[in-house]
Amino acid sequence: MSLAEYIQDNAIEIYNDAVRHVNLTLLAMVLAVLVGMSLGLLTYQRPIPAAAVTATTASFLTIPSIALLGILIGPVGLGTTNVLIALVVYALLPITRNTVVGLRGVDPAVVEAGRGMGLGRTRLLWRVRLPLAWPVVLSGIRVSTQMTIGIAAIGAYVKGPGLGNQIFDGLGRFGAVNSLNQVLVGTFGIVVLALAFDLALGLVGRMTTSRGIRG
Template identity: 75%
Template sequence: MINDAIRHVDLTLAAVALAVIIGVALGIATYTRISLASLATTTTAAFLTIPSIALLGLLIGPFGLGTTPVVIALVVYALLPITRNTIVGLRSVDQSLIDAGRGMGLGRRRLLWRVRMPLAWPIILSGIRVSTQITVGIAAIGAYVKGPGLGNQIFDGLGRFGAANSMNQVLIGTIGIVIVALLFDLAYVLVGRLTTSRGIRG
């Protein structure tokens, strides 16, 4: 149980980290153009319509069983909130602040990292938070392709349905996933407080 919980956390962290790199980069690359931003959000939204078991099944062919197909699937599902919130956050920065930065001699790149990103960060973090909750839940389905995590408790229990303690095993896995999700959420609250200035929070 504890080992499965640790693997579930590790799997979630790996998938979310990759999704943040891809999603934020995609948001930065497209936020200035409405058509590209719309394409990015529409495409990542379309990924969420793919049933998780179907996607995992398709990934077995090129990547086999185990962690790799699960991580790829989780990254795909985690992209939408991060990409969308990055675009929304960067666009929501007050134009007067951008003009003030330009007046101070900041170029486009420095404006992005010194003005836009810090001000957009709370919105981006909110997207990361949502993506993490999605990832924690869907990661359980990874047991279908022999992936690590608490899903193995659930699938093993369902596989022995009717046997002694089978439902207890399912409940243990389910409750474990809920606890992991809550701990991640609390961690994001702390991260938000530590990384967001009081002026922005207020």
């Protein structure tokens, strides 16, 4: 059976796997952005805590994904929760680090001008610092999203949802009928999702960044 025939005959299953992959990625990124940006906002003015947070989130990336998924089987079992925790953990570093770097990179003269206009610390953060740091923060979110989409595929190892099931099923029966088609569909599907997410985040960046900053 050709690849096109396989896709046609299994369109519903492939579509469902793709939707589950998207949903898992979106949920993981929402949680990672909330946690990562919060860590960055709380520590960017304090060098030691900021370094500690960055080092801690960086250390998570040294853990092989299959190993972490296996470790999580004990406390949370198999399935979506296992994969979701792993994805959030892996996504934290780029978001946290870019939040710290972006906020620290705001021109002090602009901050002083804001203070001169009577802006308090909180309003200064939300109306001056964060808007100017947003392009840097968003670039971290984009990197984390790409990582999350790829690592989510490995989640099929612990019965997680998504296109990784196509890949793992195909590899598990490699040489049998349609096994290669399954691997190709899962792989190409993940590439397409990654490109779509990156395009969407690029559009978000254009809509949420002022023309002056983009220029």
